[in-house]
Amino acid sequence: MESIKKVKICLAGNPNCGKSSLFNNITGLRQHVGNYPGVTVEKKEAFVTKNGYELQIIDLPGIYGLSASSEDEIVARNVLIEEKPELVIDVVDSSNLERNLYLYAQLSELKIPVIIAMNMTDILENKGQKIDYKKLEEKYNVVAVPIVASKNKGTEELLKVVTDVLSKKKTVKPVSIDYGKEINKEKDTICKLVSEDLNLVLKYPVNFLAVELIKKESYAIEKIKRSKDSAKIIEQVEKSNKKIFDLHNENLEAVFADKIYDWIKVVVSDVLSKSKEAKKDFTEAIDKIVLNKFWSVPIFLLVMYIIFKFAFTVSEPIVGWFEAGIGWLSDFATGVIPEGIFQSLIVDGIIAGVGGVLGFFPQIICMFFAIAFFEDTGYMARAVFIMDRVMRKFGLHGKSFASLLIATNGCAVPAMMASRTIDNPKDRIITLLVTPFMICGAKLPIFALFIAAFFSKNSTQAANTMFIFYALSIVIALFSAWVFKKTLFKGEPGYFVMELPPYRVPTIKGLLLKMWERGWLYIKKAGTIILLMSVLIWAGLTFPKVDEEKLGDISEEEVAAAQMDQSYIGKLGHFIEPVIKPIGFDGKMGIALIAGLAAKEVVVSTLGTIYSMGETDVEDEEAVGSLADKIASDPDWSPLKSVAFLMFCLIYVPCIVAIAVFYREAGSRLKWLIILFAWTTVLGYLLSFIVYQGGRLLGF
């Protein structure tokens, strides 16, 4: 039996070229998301068996070229150069061939077979253009397969070519860029010197290294420094660099880029032809409206409102089904498990805790779906630029907003990691400090719970309240950024440049896949950390047991209240109560906030367990059903207290995982961690105090 050969394949491409769609088409749901070793840049990979090969597919971060500056670009370049994949699939936006072939030309110098996945050929067709693939391969050695990743067209054909190349049935000849006589001469001289060190030859593509050395790229120089011939090579590099600079009187990146673009111009003019009349391109027409100076911000706010309205309206009936399902499960468990401590653990601890959090799953996935829709249309890339104008007034720029958007779209952890794309270290630290203020997927259940309890006569009122809190989170983040900029990080924010993708119609499959990817993380968290915390909170409320005989003849509710009072958590609640009383909180609210440090959803699961364990001093027993109903009927709560509580939840210290990532991303400096703790605690307390005491003075 023939053995399966393992090969490593990298998916490379410009940002927004459809790389992730192709990755999803190839790998389905088999993908694994982790980090590249030593850095917090996300690494997506999956294993697929095809035609006798086990393909390890790695989805690299989007890059325009190999001259990397941000952390994710450096990671992409290092994987390509140092991990030596057997093959690279370069995903190219065929409707923007000229720019996309730039990366291809650089990749082909790595001496790894590169196959182009010529994506978005449907858009190219709409533009009335076609590519002569035969000529592209025969005349220019460029192997390309047409695909439409968004519709999963051409994936099988692409994989067939990939395995044909791996099995040598098909060969990919390297593309050779003519840099001109003088540069070629200098390049050859350096190549010769580098080739004398076998270590360098075995480790790096010599031709590529020579080009990077002439440009005096610091990472290439670093690699040479380890060579026994480093002095000789560096001396020659200095000479060659000076010679070429004198000849062109231009920065060397531009000189080399110019030669690559010359090659691209020749190729594109030869293989790309007009086949028919172009269909009208709506991108510019839409941009005229959405990027308008006066309309852009109101349109952005409208888009955000639509997202919340969609999330609350569509999820409303499903939330009801979830709650009914959890209620049924609770009744079922109570019926089948004999009364006692084990039943309490399952019903009051696990079902009430985890169920309380899972009850908001429909709202969360509906919001992920709506955000994915606007992302896939190409609007969110514009939103980042629209917000750049606003962000600059507070000393930040659009890339910081991208991080805030990622936090809103799921979690502060990837949002903090995304801040690695920010080149200016000061801007990065400010972004890291303000990212936790956003209402992430974990905080969403807390807001959804209290909105359901006090502010949801209908889905419109719920969406409006949520929208106000989201707007408030942005205001608090901007205010904090402004304070940091005026005090700790004086100076101008860094540059912001990006390519705006054309508008596209998203596919249902793509949206569902994104929704599932993000939603799955939420479920996973519910089954791990939230489950564990629910059990711990239950144990803290159950032990030490009160001696019922000593309590005398009292009702079940009074026994439950006494148990709560004397439990470990009850005692902790009493201990912290004097500190949190001025902001309107009692012991159980304080316990929920402390437990929320493990993960913000735990605030909800803790309240779920507390209310399930008996201290439900509710006014109308008949009306009580869901956790929101229990809270609404509890005289310890009021709409004013809930606003103060939500204000505190919005601002106070992020969860433990976010704290760890913050510390690492902020260069493991204790100073920033102390500032994060101090600022979030003081600001959270102060604003909650103002809301609660101010509200009381106004008669709320």
Next chain:
Amino acid sequence: MMTLINGKENTLLRFLAFDNIAIDERKKLVDLGFVPGEELKVLRGMRSGFITVLLKGGKIALDNNSASKILVKEV
């Protein structure tokens, strides 16, 4: 010669050079196609808060900080 910040909508410009620019920023712009002699069309001027240009078939958005370091002339 002027900086891109002064580029008016729908005008065709030729990129000349960078002015007082950091290496990383220059590299990124070069990767995006800002090579001397290249023509670009201004799609949206600075009054929108940022400038959008059509360069090598792609739409590039730049903040005023970057646009002020790009030297161009009208074609």
